[in-house]
Amino acid sequence: MNITHDPAVFKSRLARVRQLMSEKNVDTLILSVGHDLPYLTGYQAMPLERLTLLVVPRDAMASMLIPRLEAPRVVDMPSVFTLVPWNETDDPVAIASRLIGSANTIAVGDQMWARFLVELLAHLPRARYVRAVDIVGPLRRVKDAAEIAALQRASTAVDRIAAQLHAGDIPLIGRTEAQVSAELSARIIAEGHDKVNFAIVAAGENAASPHHHAGPRVIREGEIVLCDFGGTMAGYCSDITRCVHLGDVPPDIAEAYEALQRAQAAGVAAGRIGVSCESVDARTREVIDAAGYGEFFVHRTGHGIGMEEHEDPYIVQGNTTLLEAGHAYSVEPGIYVPGRWGMRLEDIVVATESGPLSLNNTSHDLLSVIA
Numbered sequence: 001m002n003i004t005h006d007p008a009v010f011k012s013r014l015a016r017v018r019q020l021m022s023e024k025n026v027d028t029l030i031l032s033v034g035h036d037l038p039y040l041t042g043y044q045a046m047p048l049e050r051l052t053l054l055v056v057p058r059d060a061m062a063s064m065l066i067p068r069l070e071a072p073r074v075v076d077m078p079s080v081f082t083l084v085p086w087n088e089t090d091d092p093v094a095i096a097s098r099l100i101g102s103a104n105t106i107a108v109g110d111q112m113w114a115r116f117l118v119e120l121l122a123h124l125p126r127a128r129y130v131r132a133v134d135i136v137g138p139l140r141r142v143k144d145a146a147e148i149a150a151l152q153r154a155s156t157a158v159d160r161i162a163a164q165l166h167a168g169d170i171p172l173i174g175r176t177e178a179q180v181s182a183e184l185s186a187r188i189i190a191e192g193h194d195k196v197n198f199a200i201v202a203a204g205e206n207a208a209s210p211h212h213h214a215g216p217r218v219i220r221e222g223e224i225v226l227c228d229f230g231g232t233m234a235g236y237c238s239d240i241t242r243c244v245h246l247g248d249v250p251p252d253i254a255e256a257y258e259a260l261q262r263a264q265a266a267g268v269a270a271g272r273i274g275v276s277c278e279s280v281d282a283r284t285r286e287v288i289d290a291a292g293y294g295e296f297f298v299h300r301t302g303h304g305i306g307m308e309e310h311e312d313p314y315i316v317q318g319n320t321t322l323l324e325a326g327h328a329y330s331v332e333p334g335i336y337v338p339g340r341w342g343m344r345l346e347d348i349v350v351a352t353e354s355g356p357l358s359l360n361n362t363s364h365d366l367l368s369v370i371a
Helices: 007-023 036-041 068-073 092-100 114-123 133-141 145-166 177-190 204-208 251-270 277-290
Strands: 028-031 053-057 062-067 081-086 105-108 128-131 195-203 224-233 240-246 302-304 311-315 328-331 334-337 341-344 347-352 355-358 367-369
Touching: 007 036, 007 053, 007 133, 028 036, 028 092, 028 133, 036 053, 036 062, 036 133, 053 092, 062 068, 062 092, 068 081, 081 092, 092 114, 128 133, 133 311, 145 177, 145 224, 145 240, 145 328, 145 347, 145 367, 177 195, 177 224, 195 204, 204 224, 204 334, 204 341, 224 341, 240 341, 251 277, 251 328, 251 334, 251 341, 251 347, 251 355, 277 311, 277 328, 311 328
Parallel strands: 028 105, 062 081, 105 128, 240 367
Antiparallel strands: 028 053, 053 062, 195 224, 224 240, 302 311, 302 328, 328 347, 334 341, 347 355
16 A cells, blocks of 8 residues: 555646656556555556556546546545446446547557557557556656655564574574464564565575575585575565574675675765766775676665555666665665575665665674574
């Protein structure tokens, strides 16, 4: 769910959408499942075979076409959109085409199911179709004060779990990765999140796989354990990665982690307004390259975060987008030695006028625990 159902918020967002539609000569915007819809209306559509579609004309009131059985889930805001329920015996695509009318250029949400778009093409064959992300994306990238506060609350909640991990309060030795993942998930919910988005637990050699799926592998003393977890709280996401070592830290792992920690700090510090996303990526990579681990850093430095755990802006080579106040993103370099071990360190950062603001403040050290 969204953090607000204040019509004024959505009217303001739709006004900015229409301004960009005018600038890009788009007649109508259509959004189905995905997070653009709740960003503009407060309603999160279920990914059903029944069509839900927000139709936003450039110069007229928006309409939300929705299955009648789903209509009770919508907080109706007549000043923002007109609710158009359809019955089981109706043809929702035909209704959508009538709502769209004679639009020449239609911007389509990335998550709209292909089956509905293909059917719509037959109704409106002369229209030109473009991506809605070019209109809604720039607005969603820049978080307002309420959105940043929501991200901060979610980040603070997972910080507490990371602190429990560091303190040895979460048993690890002798348990499977899946068991620990389930406990992290339960703690995410207990900390006030509405859902768990992921809870990666990777021990020893499994930590060399950045998106390892926690399984039956039993965690043993004397190895590193990587935990990357987050969820959604009041419509906004958390995401944090911390590692612990079960016992004394071997020299090779200590050396690599020292480089990783410096790289992550450099990436956080680089995130100033006007700096390109690829420059932040370069700062973390320079440190890891200089330490001799460059070939083992196999992914981008980070991703944007907000209503989705991964969204624009992406902190990656080739992304020349300049950071603006309100951009929220992860800084999460990693080092992964196949067959041996892996490590990653992640914070969520917001670009502000006074410099980068890290939303995660749990210790960044590789702590030795016996848990």
